Amino acid sequence: MSRELFRFHGGVHPPEHKAESNSRPVHPAPLPHRLVIPVRQHIGNPAKPIVAVGERVLKGQMIAAPDGVISTAVHASSSGTVTAIDMQPVPHPSGLPDLCITIDTDGRDEWIARTPLDYRAMPPEALRQAVRDMGIAGLGGAVFPSAVKLDPGPQRVIPTLILNGCECEPWITCDDRLMRDRADEILQGVTVMRHLLGSSEILVGIEDNKPEAIAAMQAAAGRLDFAVEVVAVPTIYPGGGAKQLITTLTGKEVPSGKLSTDIGIQVFNVGTAYALARAVFHGEPLLARLVTVTGHVLRPQNFEALIGTPMQELVQLAGERDGMTGLIMGGPMMGQPMPRPDVPVVKATNCILVKSDELFPPLPPPLPCIRCTRCADVCPADLQPQDLYRFARAQDFGRAQEYHLFDCIECGCCNYVCPSHIPLVDFYRYAKSEIWAREKEKKAADLARQRHEFRLMRLEREKREKAEKLAAKAQAKREELTAAAAAGDPEAEAKKALIAAAIERARARKAEVTPKNTDAVPPAVQREIDEIEARRAKILAQARKPLESEKET
Amino acid sequence: MLAAIGVMVGIAVVIGVVLGWSAVRLKVEGNPLVDKIDAILPQTQCGQCGYPGCRPYAEAIAKGEADINQCPPGGEEGVKKLAELLGVEPKPLDASHGQPKPKSVAVIDENLCIGCTLCIQACPVDAIVGAAKQMHTVIAEECTGCELCVPVCPVDCIHMVPIREDLPHWKWKYPRIALKEVA
Numbered sequence: 001m002s003r004e005l006f007r008f009h010g011g012v013h014p015p016e017h018k019a020e021s022n023s024r025p026v027h028p029a030p031l032p033h034r035l036v037i038p039v040r041q042h043i044g045n046p047a048k049p050i051v052a053v054g055e056r057v058l059k060g061q062m063i064a065a066p067d068g069v070i071s072t073a074v075h076a077s078s079s080g081t082v083t084a085i086d087m088q089p090v091p092h093p094s095g096l097p098d099l100c101i102t103i104d105t106d107g108r109d110e111w112i113a114r115t116p117l118d119y120r121a122m123p124p125e126a127l128r129q130a131v132r133d134m135g136i137a138g139l140g141g142a143v144f145p146s147a148v149k150l151d152p153g154p155q156r157v158i159p160t161l162i163l164n165g166c167e168c169e170p171w172i173t174c175d176d177r178l179m180r181d182r183a184d185e186i187l188q189g190v191t192v193m194r195h196l197l198g199s200s201e202i203l204v205g206i207e208d209n210k211p212e213a214i215a216a217m218q219a220a221a222g223r224l225d226f227a228v229e230v231v232a233v234p235t236i237y238p239g240g241g242a243k244q245l246i247t248t249l250t251g252k253e254v255p256s257g258k259l260s261t262d263i264g265i266q267v268f269n270v271g272t273a274y275a276l277a278r279a280v281f282h283g284e285p286l287l288a289r290l291v292t293v294t295g296h297v298l299r300p301q302n303f304e305a306l307i308g309t310p311m312q313e314l315v316q317l318a319g320e321r322d323g324m325t326g327l328i329m330g331g332p333m334m335g336q337p338m339p340r341p342d343v344p345v346v347k348a349t350n351c352i353l354v355k356s357d358e359l360f361p362p363l364p365p366p367l368p369c370i371r372c373t374r375c376a377d378v379c380p381a382d383l384q385p386q387d388l389y390r391f392a393r394a395q396d397f398g399r400a401q402e403y404h405l406f407d408c409i410e411c412g413c414c415n416y417v418c419p420s421h422i423p424l425v426d427f428y429r430y431a432k433s434e435i436w437a438r439e440k441e442k443k444a445a446d447l448a449r450q451r452h453e454f455r456l457m458r459l460e461r462e463k464r465e466k467a468e469k470l471a472a473k474a475q476a477k478r479e480e481l482t483a484a485a486a487a488g489d490p491e492a493e494a495k496k497a498l499i500a501a502a503i504e505r506a507r508a509r510k511a512e513v514t515p516k517n518t519d520a521v522p523p524a525v526q527r528e529i530d531e532i533e534a535r536r537a538k539i540l541a542q543a544r545k546p547l548e549s550e551k552e553t
Numbered sequence: 554m555l556a557a558i559g560v561m562v563g564i565a566v567v568i569g570v571v572l573g574w575s576a577v578r579l580k581v582e583g584n585p586l587v588d589k590i591d592a593i594l595p596q597t598q599c600g601q602c603g604y605p606g607c608r609p610y611a612e613a614i615a616k617g618e619a620d621i622n623q624c625p626p627g628g629e630e631g632v633k634k635l636a637e638l639l640g641v642e643p644k645p646l647d648a649s650h651g652q653p654k655p656k657s658v659a660v661i662d663e664n665l666c667i668g669c670t671l672c673i674q675a676c677p678v679d680a681i682v683g684a685a686k687q688m689h690t691v692i693a694e695e696c697t698g699c700e701l702c703v704p705v706c707p708v709d710c711i712h713m714v715p716i717r718e719d720l721p722h723w724k725w726k727y728p729r730i731a732l733k734e735v736a
Contacts, residue, residue, distance in 0.1 A: 444596075
């Protein structure tokens with residue numbers, strides 16, 4: 001290992017807590033009775049359901065199709081019957097429900113016909129399409145559709161491919177177990193990635209606290225017919241962040257607001273490579289993933305769980321204990337609290353961390369910021385968190401953006417070191433989502449303005465066109481008449497006479513319709529009219545006379 | 554003395570010519586301030602301000618005819634932004650122009666719609682599609698929630714439905730910090 005390594009700015013070293021769960025072998029989780037599969041498991045557009053309630057589906061059958069470029073498919077994780085397509089609780093910190101497809105499993109676990117892909121013979125575009133239809137998304141946590149990342153774009157080639165096996169976050173060990181047990185298949189996935197991206201340099205970054213995984217990956221790399229360099233990187237959180245790993249391995253820094261592909265580097269998680277290998281060499285869509293269940297449980301371990309399995313079932317398998325205070329999806333630094341324990345495992349679920357007051361005592365109430373800049377010392381994005389906090393708190397979002405709020409990776413290092421226990425990342429998330437909402441509103445307003453202006457223009461144009469049409473018609477008529485009169489055309493004379501006759505007729509009709517029933521009425525009718533008038537006058541007089549009772553008072 | 558006057562007059566003439574020429578050549582079309590005000594207004598085109606749309610209101614503000622607090626959809630925040638732009642003190646919304654409401658979209662009850670096209674003519678952003686004696690419907694993404702279609706409907710089949718918070722529209726809340734635990 002002669003590679004020179006570089007050090008990114010900041011970082012922390014929290015207690016690792018890896019030993020709890022990484023010693024037990026991966027245990028396949030039993031088939032649950034009911035699978036709840038959200039259609040929004042990845043970044044981008046949610047998949048569109050393509051099955052109906054009551055339909056029988058097979059394991060691996062696509063149940064929701066990708067919608068748009070940045071999207072990916074969703075599949076039935078086991079065979080059974082679709083019992084509902086509706087809003088269900090999903091693993092999201094908001095606790096809001098989202099569209100899910102519920103499958104009652106039949107226990108037979110019956111597969112669709114699986115056909116491996118001959119990826120070398122396929123045109124790259126067709127292969128990417130197939131990857132998209134297999135539902136592959138980044139399993140490191142961001143769940144970005146992999147087909148998009150496997151497109152080298154106009155550069156045609158991405159020289160450096162980095163496989164991320166750092167797993168820097170405490171407690172999580174699913175990538176560690178995957179690399180120990182299935183190193184060969186991970187590298188099979190790398191051959192497909194290399195084929196699509198045309199990479200010449202392939203690096204696997206693994207933190208040096210996982211010697212078994214490093215050894216397994218090195219042994220597997222030795223069996224390949226191309227060079228893969230397995231590099232042990234120092235254990236510093238967040239060394240597994242894509243940008244931080246790029247810096248560590250290459251010394252390059254991804255410029256603010258740019259992508260790693262702009263500097264010729266693409267990064268994939270080891271789990272994604274494994275899923276890609278299963279898809280290409282076995283024809284299996286992404287149906288299951290390794291999930292670490294750890295924290296306040298009896299037997300912390302890794303499960304191979306189907307997408308859609310309720311988290312609670314995995315916690316029970318690992319041995320539920322008294323004093324559980326909630327679940328976190330992900331690790332203690334970046335993970336998000338789950339609204340309830342029965343939300344399903346999704347593609348992003350790398351870890352279910354069971355909380356208890358003993359392991360994660362509630363933080364003391366935050367104190368004012370003393371501007372000690374410890375957060376700036378540990379920020380791996382080289383930001384000034386204390387200033388970002390000040391701006392976000394004051395809702396001065398413009399200034400926050402000027403201070404590169406969007407380069408924040410929400411790693412939580414600043415929270416970890418803050419002596420005042422300020423939930424800094426919560427403020428950054430708040431500011432980011434406010435800025436996004438405002439941008440959306442601005443776009444909607446621009447659209448409304450455009451449509452309103454177009455409407456005004458349209459009304460103006462319609463008015464003008466109508467006026468022009470009428471004017472043209474009148475002009476034509478006038479011309480016709482004058483031409484006829486000048487020519488002394490007998491036909492025109494006759495027409496004029498006809499018009500005159502018509503005018504006369506109209507006048508006569510008008511005179512006819514004026515009512516004639518008030519004068520020259522026969523005496524009998526006149527008498528009747530008089531009687532009615534008299535009755536009316538009497539009633540009117542009575543009505544105007546005050547009542548007897550009113551007079552008395 | 555005469556020379557001094559001559560020099561001053563000469564300078565004045567030269568500057569006058571330059572200014573006169575630049576006034577003609579570098580003329581700015583329209584009022585840029587109106588564009589800036591218009592960019593702040595929410596483009597609901599609802600007319601609650603008393604002007605037939607956001608741009609006329611922006612023009613009125615620029616001319617000093619209208620106050621900055623007549624736009625309920627823009628809310629207090631809109632008033633604040635206008636005040637900042639114009640260098641005046643922000644003031645509370647003028648209640649006579651209506652109260653700010655949660656963002657809503659118009660929904661046509663398709664069973665009741667008689668296809669009279671009155672709402673189509675009232676919609677300031679052409680967000681209603683339909684034809685005479687055919688059912689109409691609202692394009693929800695383009696509806697600004699101005700409510701102008703509601704009063705014109707002869708069968709009262711249009712209702713304003715507030716936009717409910719769902720996952721894609723969810724926002725992280727302002728972190729609330731309890732400074733002292735209340736017993």
